[in-house]
Amino acid sequence: MTITLTRTQAPVVVDEEKCIADKGCTVCVDVCPLDLLAIDMVKNKAFMKFDECWYCMPCEQDCPTGAVHVNIPYLVR
Numbered sequence: 001m002t003i004t005l006t007r008t009q010a011p012v013v014v015d016e017e018k019c020i021a022d023k024g025c026t027v028c029v030d031v032c033p034l035d036l037l038a039i040d041m042v043k044n045k046a047f048m049k050f051d052e053c054w055y056c057m058p059c060e061q062d063c064p065t066g067a068v069h070v071n072i073p074y075l076v077r
């Protein structure tokens, strides 16, 4: 059995196929109370800039295309 202690995924993942930041959307960036999300200026897609999520969920709920997925850790559920 392999035990891994490093996390391979940020808590908030953006599906770049669905994200329409390249069309001007900044909803998830605007709603995050902790300012954790940003638009990647090279790819023009949203991404998690700081990994300090409160799992409050508006980024996932308000994204118009359903591109944001918040991975809530088991212990917080």
Ligand code: SF4
Pocket: 014, 018, 019, 020, 021, 025, 026, 027, 028, 029, 045, 046, 062, 063, 064, 065, 066, 067, 068
């Ligand atoms: S709200 Fe959704 S579509 Fe808009 S920038 Fe964020 S991830 Fe992209």
Ligand code: SF4
Pocket: 012, 031, 032, 033, 034, 035, 036, 037, 052, 053, 054, 055, 056, 057, 058, 059, 060, 070
């Ligand atoms: S769940 Fe809340 S704290 Fe985490 S990225 Fe989304 S809006 Fe920000």
